[in-house]
Amino acid sequence: MSHTTSASRRRLLVACAATLALPGAVRAQSDGNTLRWGYIGSGRSPALPSGWALAHGQLPRELQALGITTIRTHAFPNGPDLNEALLAGALDVGIYGDTPAVVARSRSPSSVLIGIETSGMNAWLLTPRDGVKAVAELRGRKVGVAVGSYMHRYLLGTLKQAGVLGQVSVVYLLGKDAEPALERGDLAGYAAQIELGPLLASKGYPVIDEAAKHPTLRGSSVIVATDKALDRWPALPAAWHRARGAALQAIRRDPAAYHAFHARTTGFPLAAVQASYPLEQFPDQPFPATGLQLLAHTKAFLLEQKLVRQDFDLTQWRGADRTLAKG
Incomplete structure (x- = not known):
């Protein structure tokens, strides 16, 4: 297991270096009006409720009020890949699985949990x-x-x-x-x-x-932001969740339209998308109790298996007083 983990880490460092070399990512890094968003998938844009909010305008409208005029999205094949880019400062926001997000937080306190995108994912x-x-x-x-x-x-x-x-x-x-x-x-x-x-x-x-x-x-997909992003845009979490909330209202009114959007965005067959994403997995609240319980189980298991060595307080990771209270 240790050999596999070591080899994987070397591959991830190479992937991170490639990401940082992308001209768009470098330009976005120095542009205070650009938000850089990493997500998991092979599609050209994110799916899930936040992806719907991006595609249908709710998110750009909310972020524009913060001075964000450009949203650059970057797809990653796996959570550890996204972790390295996030920890290297190449992203402002990441939406990805609970396990790599917990690993990242155990390595560095620079990420803040600003919400739970999905809760109860199957494998x-x-x-x-x-x-x-x-x-x-x-x-x-x-x-x-x-x-x-x-x-x-x-x-x-x-x-x-x-x-x-x-x-x-x-x-x-x-x-x-x-x-x-x-x-x-x-x-x-x-x-x-x-x-x-x-x-x-x-x-x-x-x-x-x-x-x-x-x-x-079961798994969760979490929304994290970097300390630097929240210093620049303190009202980012509140704006994000207003946009996501508006998207959820539209999704619940027309689930078939959402699943069709998700299938188009990801390239997976509609039946596979419907089996993967029952709408009850999309919480209305940023920090639903069941989602926080799953995160606690995730952290406890990773500590028990020594896959993370540094414990941390989930409440402090949330930074709820710092984030959702603003905006």
């Missing part, structure tokens, strides 16, 4: 078509996952519950490479994220477990 543990039938049968075998992601935490948690943690070889593999690896039989299993999990299941890859069966192993 799917799939096998080759003639693969094992139960998690315990993965003992001595190889399982892939995007290391450092919320799916990684789910995988370790379900392996622990099955009594085989430490007896399974966990290897780094991004979602785009999962299907070929399962088809060839290179892996005994793959822990897949939202959208990808239902898509692979629809192609006949059996699901032997999922996070929905383990309430404390």
Whole structure:
């Protein structure tokens, strides 16, 4: 496991350097009117409620009042990639999984949790078509996952519950490479994220477990901002949540329109998007109680497994008095 983590870190540092070299990112870094937003995905723009708010104008209108005239979005394949860019000062806001966000906060106090975008995300543990039938049968075998992601935490948690943690070889593999690896039989299993999990299941890859069966192993997507961004735009969290709230009202009025927008934005089939994003996963409040409970479980598990070494107070990370009280 330590070898995998070390190799992954080297890859992430290279990815971060490439991000910083992008001309648009460099120009945005020195422009006080530009907000730089990192998100996870292969689409050209973000999805989720904040993505809807961007695409339909609610977010640009709110941010314009703060003096933000340009929003630059940058897609990342995985949370640790986004972490490195955020910690390097190449982003102002990030929306991504709870696990890498907790890891980033444990490394540096420079990020502030300003909201929870989704809460209760599922993950799917799939096998080759003639693969094992139960998690315990993965003992001595190889399982892939995007290391450092919320799916990684789910995988370790379900392996622990099955009594085989430490007896399974966990290897780094991004979602785009999962299907070929399962088809060839290179892996005994793959822990897949939202959208990808239902898509692979629809192609006949059996699901032997999922996070929905383990309430404390479900994931969240969080919204974080840097200290520097909040110093520049103190009212940013309040403006963001007004825009997100307006987007949620539109989404709840027409869920079919939202799912169609999400499918167009991400390129995933509509059925996979519908299976991944029931609207109850989109909280109306910035800090819903269930979302905070999931974050607490995430932090406790990562500390227990020594995947993070520095504990911190979730209330202080929220910075609620500093952020949502303004604007």
